Amino acid sequence: MKTDIIIVGGGVIGSSIAYNLLLDGYEGEITVFEKDRIYEYSSTPRSAGGIRQLFTTDINIKISRFSLQVYKTFPQDMAIKGELAEIDFKQRGYLFLAQQGMLDQLRKQNKLQQQHGVPSELLGSNELLQVIPELNIKDLDGGLYCAEDGYLDPYSVMQGYAKKAKQLGANYIYEPVKSILKNESGIKGVKLDSGLTCEAPIVINCAGPWAPELSEMLGNPIPIVPLKRQIIQFDIAKPLTYDLPLTVDPTGVYFRHEGHSLISGFSEKVKPGIDFTWKRSFFLEQLWPILGHRVKNFELAKIATGWAGMYSHNTIDQNAVIGEHPKLRGYYLACGFSGHGMQQAPAVGRGLAELIQKGRYETIDLSPLRFERFAEKNFVLEGAVV
Ligand SMILES: Cc1cc2nc3c(=O)[nH]c(=O)nc-3n(C[C@H](O)[C@H](O)[C@H](O)COP(=O)(O)OP(=O)(O)OC[C@H]3O[C@@H](n4cnc5c(N)ncnc54)[C@H](O)[C@@H]3O)c2cc1C
Incomplete structure (x- = not known):
């Protein structure tokens, strides 16, 4: 050939x-x-x-x-014979939460992003509640938020x-x-x-x-090495009445809505190598304590499913x-x-x-x-x- x-x-x-x-x-x-x-x-x-x-x-x-x-x-640009290429892009925002000592860094990032025309905003802890009213802000100083960002399929x-x-x-x-x-x-x-x-x-x-x-x-x-990354999908007893931005806790644990469920993940320390196993214990031990602390509604949660995928990680x-x-x-x-x-x-x-x-x-x-x-x-x- x-x-x-x-x-x-x-x-x-x-x-x-x-x-x-x-x-x-x-x-x-x-x-x-x-x-x-x-x-x-x-x-x-x-x-x-x-x-x-x-x-x-x-x-x-x-x-x-x-x-x-x-x-x-x-969807329009990639349509074929009039059929839209739907990608479910939800511009519900992206939010990095900050603990004490992290805000100065976020302030610098915010400045650079705005120089590039990115509409990112530095939020104080009380302003975070306008984005996620159920957020526990007791140990937070604020966050960096961009409403234009989000997630897709x-x-x-x-x-x-x-x-x-x-x-x-x-x-x-x-x-x-x-x-x-x-x-x-x-x-x-x-x-x-x-x-x-x-x-x-x-x-x-x-x-x-x-x-x-x-x-x-x-x-x-x-x-470059392959690194395993797990994601867990879970349901909560008291659903939120709005869609969350993709939110990254100061610990690195992130969460967002996936339909009526939620998904969460975290870049845990793992040895390089291809491995597609996922474990419930990852959620129970590493994600849940942080999720439950951060959003009250996450305290009553049930795992729906999970998966592992590979980062192509530049060392x-x-x-x-x-x-x-x-x-x-x-x-x-x-x-x-x-x-x-x-x-x-x-x-x-x-x-x-x-x-x-x-x-x-x-x-x-x-x-x-x-x-x-x-x-x-x-x-x-x-x-x-x-
Ligand atoms: C759990 C997880 C969460 C992530 N979250 C995000 C996120 O929130 N935002 C973000 O931007 N990115 C995220 N990423 C990263 C993102 O998914 C990847 O960077 C992106 O999908 C890489 O695409 P790719 O085409 O390089 O790799 P792939 O999708 O892996 O495509 C590579 C393809 O090569 C094929 N292939 C490999 N070897 C051969 C061979 N020898 N012959 C023929 N075919 C071969 C494979 O089958 C595969 O289909 C995440 C990744 C993971 C695993």
């Missing part, structure tokens, strides 16, 4: 790139290899779907601000991109890539599990938590790695999103489409996320990783 661009991994990132390339009028053939036809274990459908502009670095604020605008009109976004990319001509092949191939002049293509090879001068590694394994086999290791600065590998021509990376890939997918798709077709970024300069930053020690030190 021969093609022009190979995308390994048809999750939200790979599909956004395929779509954006074709939207820009790319005339070559794009082949997306996806090993999991129903996306059972992909990170995207297991995500909490939080969309926020409340970041602390210029690059992440720019990326998420661009992406949020895309999500606002996604990650699976629908991914399918929206994939369906539109297919409609524009992308070729999705549901087969695992066994290895990526190179020769002395650069990328050569991929070898499939079936033994067949597919040649192309460009291969984009969008394999999420499996990206480091493929890169390691290629002889180009990347500082150096917890941010994505995007762009062509400096030591391997034609090898592009779009991985290591470390828990914020949903809110970056539209901008990353746009940026990589420009880089590949025009040789430069036009909409947003994504070069701060280049692989070379590790050797240069030009890290992107993001202070708001959930």
